[in-house]
Amino acid sequence: MSSHHSPDPAQDRWDVHRLPPAEGRTFLVTGGNAGIGYFVAEQLAGTGATVVLGSRDSAKAEAAMASIRSRVPGARVRRVPLDLADLSSLKASVDALGPHGLDAVVHNAGVLLDEPQRRETGDGHELMFATNHLGHFALTWWLAPLLTAAPASRVVTIGSFTAKSVDLDDLQSTHGYQPKRAYARSKLAQMLFGFELDRRLRAAGSSTLSVVVHPGGALDSLTPSRPPFHVRTAGARLRALPLGVLLQGKEAAAWSAVRAVLDPSVRGGQLWGPRVLGMRGLPAPEPVRGILADTELAARVWAASRDLTGVDPSSRFG
Template sequence: MRSLSGKTFLVTGATDGLGRRVALELAGTGAGVLLHGRNPGRCRAALEEIRRKTGNDRLGCYLADFASLGTVREMAGQVLSHHDRLDGLINNAGVIVRERRESEDGIELTFAVNYLAHFLLTRLLLPLLRDSAPARIVNVASAAQRPVDFGDVMLEFGYGGMEAYARSKLAQIMFTFELAGRLRSTGITVNALHPASLMDTKMVRETFGRAMSPVREGAEAVVRLAAAPELEGVTGRYYEGRREARAHRQAYDGEARKRLWRLSEQLCGPLLEPLAPRR
């Protein structure tokens, strides 16, 4: 990977697993890397490890519990006040919740953490990304995709942990496609990917009891989308690893995407600026 010295990236869920490896790979190129986590001790430990392995001092920690939209707003405000550029936002944080729970805001927890917190964070950071353009947004989704049921978005009936996870990941991809369309001609690109199958992470081992792919494989696919020169200007795509692929058909339903967008804005409350769909 070419040097990314002078560029700055924010990686959510960067204290463990895929996010930590992505942050390490980016720091190794000389880029500034902002790590997000919810535990201050784990965030400091990840930062210190990455600094030791790369010799890169352009690192920072930002704390937010993505089960609280209020802390997402606080984190976004801190990033906006501390930095004058952001070249890439990698929305990676995620959970699999076996039994139905709700966030601090009364939202089904998987939907809140995996999708809605990233919707809000991205919207709040758009002014900084626009000022830094060309800039990239990468949404870490999954090949596990199930359609959003607008009659039961919060899965109040028949909850299943993997069903909730798969719906939240398709919501990420729907957001990716819709946002890409709304940001055309701004210099900001937006893409989503399934990084690798059953990577060797704590979440995968605890959920499935086994792993199939090394974390390195997924991290390489994410960093490629975030920084590879050959993907400059590419937007509104879904990838499986390094290969462009087709997402679930609901992601290509423009009315469903707009309906999800409107719901997300209602759940998030006031945003910095309206972002109208392209005609």
């Protein structure tokens, strides 16, 4: 990722520690109970918005909400059950959000498996591709009426710079399965989805924007403690200090997604990431190039995703 950005006057006005107020707005963060998603939720809660954690695990979600409330007095935070690996469950999750508009969804939840055996969901899809990409693809379809009901709503997709290539003939890694490669494929599919979604939203005349972000290099050892689910020891912090020159913790890794949700200067179809070599620092727009700019590939991944899920998210916006 490039560290060269044209001067942006809005960049100088944006303060990651003094976010604009967002009372009356509602944001859904998938996987908001841990990791980067937790810090996205915590920071958005500080704006006065209602933040909904989409989480499979009710106990982890309760712990995350308690942590947010302890740091953000009066935080409006709640949970909906969300299992992205089970496509048939998504309607019930969206119904639990209620009938009112949704101002933004942050597609953050993801799994990274390291065991050598390939695993499938009940729908017969490879587990990482299903959770990280297909679940969010289908969830967007279910959320479309709520997003359309809110003015200038946003779909923010958190990608990864591990995303380098995708095999259209083997999206689900049925041949020569390698966990890291399967994960990278799922994240690239997710990012291509985010860019293709924005093209389709523009073509439909929708007021909803789709923005893609990536967190840079996010380490637990550089992440401030949030007990009980993340406790950083003094030793881990000291050992990680040299890495802080190049990398950052998950609190800072959340900044790009938070800005993509809140900043009125953000445009659909943009890519945002940390401004220092794409690895750390304040959020900044980055050029969309290489495989991420391949519109034909994105359209083909979209068509394959539509065939696998049975839904087409862009058909419900307009």
